[in-house]
Amino acid sequence: MSNYPSIIARPTPTGFHGRYVANDGQPTARVPQLQHLYHRAYRHDLDAMLAFLIDQHPAGWSQLGTDPTADCGWINPLPPIGDRGFRCYCHGDRHEPEALLTKETADPLWHEWIYVLRPGGITVTAADPDGDTWLEPVFVPWSNDARPRIGAA
Template sequence: MSYYPSVIARPNSAGFAGRTVHTAGPPEYVIGLLTWLYHGPFGRDLDAMQRFLINEHPGGWSQLGDDPTADTGWNNDKQFGRDGFVCYCHGDRHKTLAPFTQDSDATFVDWLYVISADGIDVSQADWGDSEDFNDDTPPAWRHLGRVGWDDDAARIKTIVRSVTSPA
């Protein structure tokens, strides 16, 4: 079973910078969740959403959730089966990592979601013909499309279908 390891990032002058999410879920889930978080708990405040997902959690995420006000910390006594956000930098863990960028080793990352004022740019790691995923060469990111914050379900389905269709 795939855990869909991903990166949630913001654009910058060099490309992007963000945090990894170990168990993000399939793209249709992540796109829906990010859109809901933007409209719901963050009240269309993109800066607050980016701060929460990227700046305030430098260890990255074990999993995402739907309530940013709930305790996000790692609990050694209950690592699995928790609902909601679980980070690697609060609670029983205090991990700090450099931001994940376009130059980072993406060996175990499948998806990239860059969140900006325009919406969510969805990309998939493309290793080309490489058979050696451990050579520290970052993948090319195959851009699948952008979902606007106010796009309807049909637009989201178009992006998600491109995920499952050959390039």
């Protein structure tokens, strides 16, 4: 898949609850972006960050940005290439229904990465390249700037 779709989620006792993100889901882009949001935009308030990413945007995202105070609704036509703002599927010019993704509904064929946001950091899980299962998760602490090496030997 060329867009690297992913899931942003919060942990639950049996797995996770999250939302789809269509673009830029590779860890080299997503982990620093989530760390920026956690440290700078939300000043370590994980509950507020999860409320914004998951609860306030139930249809999911086309893309995530770095400034949650900016307009995040869908715009038709889309802004020029290079716009790195938040673009959700439930506000602005789109009004898609809620789409909750869970451990049971996540599909490694359609979701290449899962990012479960936890108090200590991010659990990153990658789809197996064959698209039929998930690889072993990697935990990245919020304070760690290192990029996860998913599937590395």
